[in-house]
Amino acid sequence: xxxxxxxxxxxxxxxxxxxxxxxxxxxxxxxxxxxxxxxxxxxxxxxxxxxxxxxxxxxxxxxxxxxxxxxxxxxxxxxxxxxxxxxxxxxxxxxxxxxxxxxxxxxxxxxxxxxxxxxxxxxxxxxxxxxxx
Amino acid sequence: xxxxxxxxxxxxxxxxxxxxxxxxxxxxxxxxxxxxxxxxxxxxxxxxxxxxxxxxxxxxxxxxxxxxxxxxxxxxxxxxxxxxxxxxxxxxxxxxxxxxxxxxxxxxxxxxxxxxxxxxxxxxxxxxxxxxx
Numbered sequence: 432x433x434x435x436x437x438x439x440x441x442x443x444x445x446x447x448x449x450x451x452x453x454x455x456x457x458x459x460x461x462x463x464x465x466x467x468x469x470x471x472x473x474x475x476x477x478x479x480x481x482x483x484x485x486x487x488x489x490x491x492x493x494x495x496x497x498x499x500x501x502x503x504x505x506x507x508x509x510x511x512x513x514x515x516x517x518x519x520x521x522x523x524x525x526x527x528x529x530x531x532x533x534x535x536x537x538x539x540x541x542x543x544x545x546x547x548x549x550x551x552x553x554x555x556x557x558x559x560x561x562x563x564x
Numbered sequence: 565x566x567x568x569x570x571x572x573x574x575x576x577x578x579x580x581x582x583x584x585x586x587x588x589x590x591x592x593x594x595x596x597x598x599x600x601x602x603x604x605x606x607x608x609x610x611x612x613x614x615x616x617x618x619x620x621x622x623x624x625x626x627x628x629x630x631x632x633x634x635x636x637x638x639x640x641x642x643x644x645x646x647x648x649x650x651x652x653x654x655x656x657x658x659x660x661x662x663x664x665x666x667x668x669x670x671x672x673x674x675x676x677x678x679x680x681x682x683x684x685x686x687x688x689x690x691x692x693x694x695x696x697x
Contacts, residue, residue: 470603486651489622492667496626499663500633500656518619523633530632534625 433508433551441476452540463560465517471537478544490541497523507539509552512559566641566684571673574609585673596693598650604670611677623674630656640672642685645692
């Protein structure tokens with residue numbers, strides 16, 4: 432069963448390019464960090480703060496592409512952890528069909544924040560993430 | 565009639581965040597610059613150089629979303645110039661239908677380079693761009 436998570440913190444580090452986001456279980460206390468790049472971190476940060484951009488940014492474009500092609504973003508899932516690297520999936524609902532597209536967790540989380548859809552992590556990945564932390 | 569352009573140069577400026585890409589007419593000599601951000605410039609630069617990323621980057625994700633939803637990127641068009649700002653459209657072909665999605669030229673050009681599709685500019689915008697330059 433995937434576990435629903437929320438974005439708890441974004442830690443912007445100006446010294447090197449290892450930004451950190453902390454995901455926390457919605458109905459519990461388990462949490463773990465994911466290291467992402469500065470572009471993705473600032474993109475997520477802008478969205479969380481509700482800052483409007485004058486023109487659609489890259490993650491807005493993805494949301495627009497999905498909608499104009501007749502689908503909607505259902506949720507995102509952090510589905511795998513291999514050699515300290517997380518893998519995610521964007522899940523799009525289109526005419527009853529579920530389309531899963533592989534992506535990086537940073538893009539997935541930026542999209543979840545943009546499209547206001549839930550963030551899930553598989554129970555297995557959550558267990559491994561806690562062991563790593 | 566839109567005019568087909570090619571990416572002639574990417575000028576990465578390490579002093580401030582005004583990177584420049586130069587688009588040149590494919591069947592002629594007209595060219596003009598577009599100022600973009602460093603993330604977009606390095607994303608385009610990586611693609612032009614054929615550098616592979618271990619995981620799909622944001623513009624690869626857009627291409628994958630379009631394909632998995634049953635469409636294909638046909639081309640991109642730089643369609644407008646208002647108050648020194650360019651506007652573009654991503655054009656997706658899906659079951660014979662043409663879907664146009666508004667985007668920034670930097671995303672459009674990164675997508676054109678990723679999906680290997682033509683870059684067009686409207687004749688009107690090209691005229692105005694030459695006047696500005």
